[in-house]
Amino acid sequence: MQQMLRYGLTVVFLLIGTWQDIKTRKIEVGWLFFFGTIGILINIIFHAAWQIWITGMIPGLVILLFAKFSGEQIGYGDGLIITVTGLFLTGIENISLFLVGLFLCAICTIVLFFTGKVERKTTLPFVPFLMAAFLIQILSLIIV
Secondary structure, eight states: OHHHHHHHHHHHHHHHHHHHHHHHSSOOHHHHHHHHHHHHHHHHHTTOOHHHHHHHHHHHHHHHHHHHHTTSSSOHHHHHHHHHHHHHSOHHHHHHHHHHHHHHHHHHHHHHHHTTSSOTTOOOOSHHHHHHHHHHHHHHHHHO
């Protein structure tokens, strides 16, 4: 039940983030704070070891550092999204989420670039790819 709750909240969080990222290209801090607080409370309620949820957040914190030092080649909002999902997912699940999302984004970007739909400097919203990546993760758990 705990895992279903975590995955369900992750889906809701990523759906809201996807909608915001597509519509405004920004992630509202209020939603991040809200879901971050829920994630912390769930970890406390279910007595999750703090090492597990801190480990889950590390990928997002690394992305935030990369955003800072790369001139926001990946946005702060994307790093914050990955940090908050780390409160609901394990470190491995969160790294997998990011890498699969990155792979999906790369495939989409290549197709759009070679069809002339985007240029070299075009930016794409990243959270929809994270949502797709999470759905792939969930489906792989169901199938296997």
